[in-house]
Amino acid sequence: MTERCDLLLTNLHAATMDPSIPGGYGAVEDAAVAVTGGRIVWIGPRRELPECTADRVIDGEGQWLTPGLVDCHTHLVYGGHRASEFARRLGGESYEEVARSGGGILSTVRATRAASAEQLYHAAEPRLRALLAEGVTTLEVKSGYGLELDTELKQLRTARRLAQHYPVDIVTTCLAAHALPPEYDGRADEYIDLVCEEILPAVAREQLADAVDMFCESIAFSVEQCQRVIDCARELDLPVKAHAEQLSSSGATSMAAQAGALSVDHIEYITDMDVAAMAENGTVAVLLPGAFYTLRETRVPPVDKLRASGVSIALSTDLNPGSCPIASLRLMMNMGCNLFGLTPAEALAGVTRSAARALGLCCSRGVLRAGLRADMVLWPMETPDQLAYEYGALKPAAIFFGGQNVTA
Numbered sequence: 500m501t502e503r504c505d506l507l508l509t510n511l512h513a514a515t516m517d518p519s520i521p522g523g524y525g526a527v528e529d530a531a532v533a534v535t536g537g538r539i540v541w542i543g544p545r546r547e548l549p550e551c552t553a554d555r556v557i558d559g560e561g562q563w564l565t566p567g568l569v570d571c572h573t574h575l576v577y578g579g580h581r582a583s584e585f586a587r588r589l590g591g592e593s594y595e596e597v598a599r600s601g602g603g604i605l606s607t608v609r610a611t612r613a614a615s616a617e618q619l620y621h622a623a624e625p626r627l628r629a630l631l632a633e634g635v636t637t638l639e640v641k642s643g644y645g646l647e648l649d650t651e652l653k654q655l656r657t658a659r660r661l662a663q664h665y666p667v668d669i670v671t672t673c674l675a676a677h678a679l680p681p682e683y684d685g686r687a688d689e690y691i692d693l694v695c696e697e698i699l700p701a702v703a704r705e706q707l708a709d710a711v712d713m714f715c716e717s718i719a720f721s722v723e724q725c726q727r728v729i730d731c732a733r734e735l736d737l738p739v740k741a742h743a744e745q746l747s748s749s750g751a752t753s754m755a756a757q758a759g760a761l762s763v764d765h766i767e768y769i770t771d772m773d774v775a776a777m778a779e780n781g782t783v784a785v786l787l788p789g790a791f792y793t794l795r796e797t798r799v800p801p802v803d804k805l806r807a808s809g810v811s812i813a814l815s816t817d818l819n820p821g822s823c824p825i826a827s828l829r830l831m832m833n834m835g836c837n838l839f840g841l842t843p844a845e846a847l848a849g850v851t852r853s854a855a856r857a858l859g860l861c862c863s864r865g866v867l868r869a870g871l872r873a874d875m876v877l878w879p880m881e882t883p884d885q886l887a888y889e890y891g892a893l894k895p896a897a898i899f900f901g902g903q904n905v906t907a
């Protein structure tokens with residue numbers, strides 16, 4: 500580190516989430532953090548801080564600093580809403596029944612196709628602001644409500660445009676294999692041809708997606724169809740991830756893990772074999788407790804087995820108009836503990852280090868460490884255990900994106 504830095508944060512405790520520092524939080528008590536050029540240049544115990552002058556010094560007043568939060572699975576950009584389905588489900592209809600009757604994802608497809616790019620942008624803004632106010636600094640956004648080239652492109656461009664105007668990094672994922680569009684009714688294989696031959700190549704040409712996702716389920720696509728999407732993504736050099744084993748067990752998780760998927764998401768119904776395949780291939784388990792809660796599911800993902808096998812566990816909102824209309828990653832941390840049995844430290848790892856890994860960003864985000872971008876959140880709390888436990892009143896005292904104070 501040089502003797503001069505842009506910003507010095509001192510008199511704080513750091514939950515670095517660095518796995519090389521013992522304890523679940525990688526905690527450094529009474530720490531200091533120096534930032535230059537938007538990057539952390541030094542972090543450690545304050546007493547070891549090298550002699551330096553800083554353009555700006557912030558007194559952390561004994562609060563806790565964490566990495567900026569990473570929401571690694573969202574469907575943030577969509578048209579319309581599905582509040583009427585809530586009443587139907589409360590009346591006893593299942594998510595699948597609503598979907599099979601033309602509601603569900605297809606209802607959002609109609610609204611998203613009908614919306615202009617401008618309308619989609621403005622509809623997404625309040626959801627994005629809610630996440631940013633909680634300290635999210637990296638976010639994934641999926642397409643998947645177009646199911647035709649133009650609307651898929653419209654969603655992905657909207658996601659890219661949001662990133663130009665807000666202090667957040669947005670990673671985009673093409674989820675064209677989300678549901679069968681009505682014009683392909685009874686012709687799922689032909690729709691997969693369209694995805695592979697037209698949609699994904701066009702998205703790749705415009706560099707609009709950082710990854711490819713798919714929904715493998717009886718109300719969506721078969722394991723074989725998803726395998727074809729994976730093959731074609733790999734030809735285009737795009738990493739893959741999958742919505743799998745949300746409502747039933749299909750073997751999609753093993754298939755995706757063996758194909759090197761960055762993550763498989765939902766996974767309430769995975770088997771021991773799936774867990775082994777994930778462990779072997781370094782595939783992250785992305786748990787989505789908000790969807791589990793919203794759909795009033797009862798089968799919980801096998802957290803003990805994932806833990807015992809050393810699979811990285813991430814947590815995300817899955818923010819979408821159907822299975823999780825909840826724009827709060829902090830609430831997901833709480834649900835991850837209360838509904839799925841994560842520890843508070845696992846919940847924080849799930850929205851930082853492991854979430855970054857689920858996006859293929861494992862070595863550049865989600866940890867406070869010298870050399871990494873200074874995405875950081877300062878929280879007025881006495882212990883990081885409060886983050887997963889308390890909800891509603893505990894808000895960031897300061898949010899830094901690339902070293903800039905962007906507190907909402």
Ligand code: NIG
Binds near residue numbers: 603604607742820823
């Ligand atoms: O992650 N599982 C599939 N896709 C979304 C839900 C999409 C919707 O209902 O609009 C999910 O739960």
Ligand code: FE
Binds near residue numbers: 572742817819
């Ligand atoms: Fe999802």
